[in-house]
Amino acid sequence: MKTPRGSDVCFTMSVVDELELVRARVGRIRNAYPAARVVLLVDPVGSSAIPPNAWADGQHVEARLTPPGLYAVARGGQVVQEHLDSFLEVDARWWFKVDPDTVVRRPLDRLPSEECFFGTLQGGAPGPSLQGGCIAGTRTAVERLATSGLLVSPQLRDFAATWARGNPNLLERARVGLVSFDFVHAWACRKLGIALRDHSEIRSEWRQPPTQPDRFAITHPHKSLVEDHERRVAAERARVAERVVALMRERVPVGASAAVVSKGDERLTAVGGRS
Secondary structure: OEOOOHHHEEEEEEEOOOHHHHHHHHHHHHHHOOOOEEEEEEOOOOOOOOOHHHOOOOOOEEEEEOOOOOOEHHHOOHHHHHHHHHHHOOOOOEEEEEOOOOEEOOOOOOEOOOOOEEEEEEOOOOOOEEEEEEEEEEHHHHHHHHOOOHHHOHHHHOHHHOOOOOOHHHHHHHHOOEOOHHHHHHHHHHHHOOOEEEOOOEEEOOOOOOOOHHHOOEEEOOOOOOHHHHHHHHHHHHHHHHHHHHHHHHHOOOOOOOOOOOOOOHHHHOOOOOO
């Protein structure tokens, strides 16, 4: 593990129309890494009402128009390829793909020097992947993946046999016409034998902000610009979970089964003695 300098890192971000949010997030990146390059990949359709020069600040922040509809399932892994190619045009050693609702809180203390991608590991079929709020990698890993041709392979059009295989949520996403950056990236990495590693300073969740986000250097998601509001919402969710669990323990007999419909909050199933 090595300690990076600001000029050693480059961030890429797909943007559509969240100009205020993106500016705030780029500002956080610049606070942590004043010399880092930031490349904004701008969807030309969604951002048509925003002048292209509004995205860039002229100080290591660059905006590029991408082909329209990069997340369309018919494009396979082109969205991942665009991010990798944009990084490789920059003289940096580490790549970070972040979302507009990702917050960079401070520089990371250590980064891997060996070939790998890293972030927050997540499970699920068809295999482990890195949660898409922050996917990072060493230059050697990016170069091998970008030049492999896998991301533009016709194989990816058969999503049921590749990146979405055996995963109902991914299959549904593909059927409505959208690709998953996380799982396409992971599928190609498995094919090439490139390691995916969990990084203790990055915490990227799917829909809900992580608890105690200040413990980490990079966290996701944060839809609001006001983190105090997010903390209040998280506290209210915790209170609701406590009430639901108490009610289930009171009303659902031990040994019985119960179905909980939620966004994956495991606190709602901590009922003990019940399935």
